[in-house]
Amino acid sequence: MRRALTGVALWTVLICGGAAQAQEEHAAGPPPMSMQDRYQHAKGLMESGQDDEAAAAFEWLWRNTGPGKERGFSGVRVSFMANDMEELAGRHEGARAAFTALRDESAAAMTAKPTDSYRVTEWLVLSEVVGDRAAILMWFDGVKNDPRQMRLIASQSLRLEPMLLEEERWSDIAIIHPDPIASFNQAVAFDRMTPDRVPGIDDPEFVELMARMRKDQVRGKAGTLYAAMLAAGRVNDAEKLAAKACEHDPSPKMTVALVRTALIAGEPRAEHLEWLHEASKQGEATDGLFQQVEAALRARS
Numbered sequence: 675m676r677r678a679l680t681g682v683a684l685w686t687v688l689i690c691g692g693a694a695q696a697q698e699e700h701a702a703g704p705p706p707m708s709m710q711d712r713y714q715h716a717k718g719l720m721e722s723g724q725d726d727e728a729a730a731a732f733e734w735l736w737r738n739t740g741p742g743k744e745r746g747f748s749g750v751r752v753s754f755m756a757n758d759m760e761e762l763a764g765r766h767e768g769a770r771a772a773f774t775a776l777r778d779e780s781a782a783a784m785t786a787k788p789t790d791s792y793r794v795t796e797w798l799v800l801s802e803v804v805g806d807r808a809a810i811l812m813w814f815d816g817v818k819n820d821p822r823q824m825r826l827i828a829s830q831s832l833r834l835e836p837m838l839l840e841e842e843r844w845s846d847i848a849i850i851h852p853d854p855i856a857s858f859n860q861a862v863a864f865d866r867m868t869p870d871r872v873p874g875i876d877d878p879e880f881v882e883l884m885a886r887m888r889k890d891q892v893r894g895k896a897g898t899l900y901a902a903m904l905a906a907g908r909v910n911d912a913e914k915l916a917a918k919a920c921e922h923d924p925s926p927k928m929t930v931a932l933v934r935t936a937l938i939a940g941e942p943r944a945e946h947l948e949w950l951h952e953a954s955k956q957g958e959a960t961d962g963l964f965q966q967v968e969a970a971l972r973a974r975s
């Protein structure tokens with residue numbers, strides 16, 4: 675029969691067991707760093723000017739996170755961390771070379787799985803990190819007319835649109851927005867998700883400024899979509915988008931935003947003069963824009 679442990683025996687077991695556990699923990703070393711801790715460490719190296727060490731730290735993070743590895747870090751990897759990597763690559767040739775190698779590896783992975791959205795995202799992000807816009811545009815031109823790639827292209831619209839805007843490729847912007855109403859609704863939904871106030875800042879003028887900026891962003895998105903549809907010859911989509919935008923924001927400022935962006939895209943329409951006339955009746959200053967649209971229409975005719 676097993677005997678119960680005496681008090682001394684029990685303390686002996688506890689003490690010896692505790693000592694053994696302590697020895698095991700000491701031998702194992704400190705607990706491993708989380709990916710977030712490693713990311714903050716890499717940022718610290720970069721901020722302190724240790725660019726070689728920072729480049730190595732970011733390269734390690736990129737290789738050891740992502741699909742099938744540290745999925746919880748995937749969003750940070752292609753956004754905040756990528757921004758830091760881009761800044762580092764812009765000032766340090768060694769970092770740029772290391773990140774270019776990563777980009778070239780991702781190109782091979784993307785070629786193996788050309789319809790894998792995340793593989794394409796990785797390649798696009800790393801191409802942005804090393805400043806290779808030409809490669810991105812070449813890829814886009816190679817897939818934009820392939821119906822099998824439409825969903826993939828649309829999934830990358832947030833990354834592609836700013837670049838296409840800077841290149842003034844208005845009809846190509848229409849390609850990445852097969853459903854402009856859905857794209858506009860996403861912009862509205864994002865605006866509604868944005869907090870009305872910034873914690874700790876209660877200045878009424880600042881709050882009003884933020885609200886105005888948010889409205890301008892939605893109007894800007896509407897203008898971009900409208901002008902892109904016109905440039906692509908998708909007039910029906912353009913008309914539906916304009917109606918939806920003015921339903922969401924019936925102010926004359928939305929009307930002016932639509933007309934102004936269409937003019938920038940080189941897509942003036944006769945009805946824009948009517949829109950501007952109505953906006954003027956509502957108190958919006960439109961004289962200069964009215965004259966510009968008239969001149970553009972004369973030039974087109």
